[in-house]
Amino acid sequence: MRQAMSVSSQAQTIPRTMAAMQLTGHGGVDKLVYREDVATPRPGPGEVLVRVTATAKNNTDRKAREGLYPTKEKGDVTSFQIGGAPTLTFPRIQGADVAGRVVAVGEGVDANRIGERGLLDFNLYPDERRDLNLAPDYYGHGADGGFAEYVAVPSAQFHCVDNPALADAQLASMGMCSYQTALHMLTSAKVKAGEHILVSGASGGVGSALIQLCRILGAIPYALSQPDKAQALRELGAAAVLDRSDMAGFTDRVRELTGGKPIDAVMDLLGGEMTDHFIDSMIFDMPQRSSYPRLSIAGASSGNESEIMWTRIYLYQVQIFGVSHGTREEAEQLIEWIRDGQLKPVLHAAFKLSELHQAEDYFVNRSSNFLGKIVIVPDAQWSEHGAPFALPVSA
Numbered sequence: 586m587r588q589a590m591s592v593s594s595q596a597q598t599i600p601r602t603m604a605a606m607q608l609t610g611h612g613g614v615d616k617l618v619y620r621e622d623v624a625t626p627r628p629g630p631g632e633v634l635v636r637v638t639a640t641a642k643n644n645t646d647r648k649a650r651e652g653l654y655p656t657k658e659k660g661d662v663t664s665f666q667i668g669g670a671p672t673l674t675f676p677r678i679q680g681a682d683v684a685g686r687v688v689a690v691g692e693g694v695d696a697n698r699i700g701e702r703g704l705l706d707f708n709l710y711p712d713e714r715r716d717l718n719l720a721p722d723y724y725g726h727g728a729d730g731g732f733a734e735y736v737a738v739p740s741a742q743f744h745c746v747d748n749p750a751l752a753d754a755q756l757a758s759m760g761m762c763s764y765q766t767a768l769h770m771l772t773s774a775k776v777k778a779g780e781h782i783l784v785s786g787a788s789g790g791v792g793s794a795l796i797q798l799c800r801i802l803g804a805i806p807y808a809l810s811q812p813d814k815a816q817a818l819r820e821l822g823a824a825a826v827l828d829r830s831d832m833a834g835f836t837d838r839v840r841e842l843t844g845g846k847p848i849d850a851v852m853d854l855l856g857g858e859m860t861d862h863f864i865d866s867m868i869f870d871m872p873q874r875s876s877y878p879r880l881s882i883a884g885a886s887s888g889n890e891s892e893i894m895w896t897r898i899y900l901y902q903v904q905i906f907g908v909s910h911g912t913r914e915e916a917e918q919l920i921e922w923i924r925d926g927q928l929k930p931v932l933h934a935a936f937k938l939s940e941l942h943q944a945e946d947y948f949v950n951r952s953s954n955f956l957g958k959i960v961i962v963p964d965a966q967w968s969e970h971g972a973p974f975a976l977p978v979s980a
């Protein structure tokens with residue numbers, strides 16, 4: 586039986602301990618340990634305590650767990666340390682994109698927030714800047730996140746989203762790790778209405794966000810994906826879908842689809858050997874262009890190294906933008922678009938928190954029709970927030 590605690594200035598009684606999935610070190614899924622006796626966090630000054638109803642999974646959970654963020658020596662097992670020192674310490678509760686309800690507030694936060702349903706802006710911002718984020722880090726990495734029953738986060742970053750039509754699991758699936766990254770990729774490349782944009786990794790969390798955001802900005806997204814997913818991607822907003830398993834005639838297919846115009850900007854989530862093909866799609870007919878070719882890079886699902894001739898970059902004046910997360914302004918803009926229904930959830934399935942290991946396996950060995958996000962729901966919240974989105978029993 587769990588003990589209860591009373592937190593000052595709160596209307597509700599919060600249990601002293603909670604269920605959580607703790608990451609105990611770099612390595613395989615065996616490093617994830619489910620416990621029911623983890624101390625429930627208390628909200629500090631300026632924070633709210635959120636009872637988690639759903640937290641989306643991101644690729645970064647796996648990459649951080651496996652230590653796949655080397656920036657100096659190839660093969661280093663390491664994670665984000667952009668601010669100078671590693672911030673991932675163990676045990677750590679992962680899970681960046683949290684939806685839930687405010688159940689308590691810390692000093693300086695209006696108690697009227699208690700009861701609000703909201704979505705977390707997952708960033709651990711390095712400073713108060715609204716238009717710049719120079720040292721990206723996040724809840725679930727540098728501080729505990731949402732693979733738990735409760736999480737304490739800054740009140741200013743837990744944004745109320747009370748649309749009744751949007752279930753909590755769907756709200757979590759629209760979390761900032763994917764959507765803010767996608768928006769920052771587009772804003773970095775100064776994507777404009779009417780431009781032809783190539784979206785790689787199109788069926789994933791960031792890719793499906795990119796397709797929708799292109800449409801909001803008035804740009805025309807071309808999805809690079811797999812044939813099984815083509816119809817769903819067109820329904821999401823893709824003008825056409827190119828098969829990533831057949832890159833031999835890639836530029837010719839782009840030419841056919843665009844009526845001979847080069848792609849204006851590429852959103853590269855793949856890297857590896859794919860990036861050179863992406864450059865081809867932008868430079869095959871330079872006189873037809875009205876702006877520089879632009880390449881936004883935010884992921885490396887196909888490979889962390891690409892061999893590209895420097896002459897291709899500078900002679901064709903390809904502008905390259907490295908993107909990690911985004912800014913407070915972008916997060917707030919996205920929340921507005923979620924509130925007014927301009928963005929749609931792309932939710933593949935929900936799993937119980939105690940079954941995160943199975944969810945990780947499912948995510949890595951995904952079927953060819955997998956689209957969008959997986960969310961993790963605390964076991965105690967399962968019947969209300971998870972069960973409606975569970976996989977069919979035969980899956």
Ligand SMILES: NC(=O)c1ccc[n+]([C@@H]2O[C@H](COP(=O)([O-])OP(=O)(O)OC[C@H]3O[C@@H](n4cnc5c(N)ncnc54)[C@H](OP(=O)(O)O)[C@@H]3O)[C@@H](O)[C@H]2O)c1
Nearest residue numbers: 644766786787788789790791810883884885886887909910
């Ligand atoms: N920089 C940042 O701030 C940031 C933030 C979030 C994510 N990321 C990174 O961005 C990438 C995508 O993240 P995500 O969350 O969208 O991941 P995701 O949901 O796992 O989607 C990745 C998609 O990439 C495609 N893909 C996977 N493996 C591939 C391969 N070997 N070759 C070619 N395509 C492959 C698949 O789409 P199709 O089947 O449709 O081709 C897959 O659905 C990851 O590398 C992630 O670490 C970076």
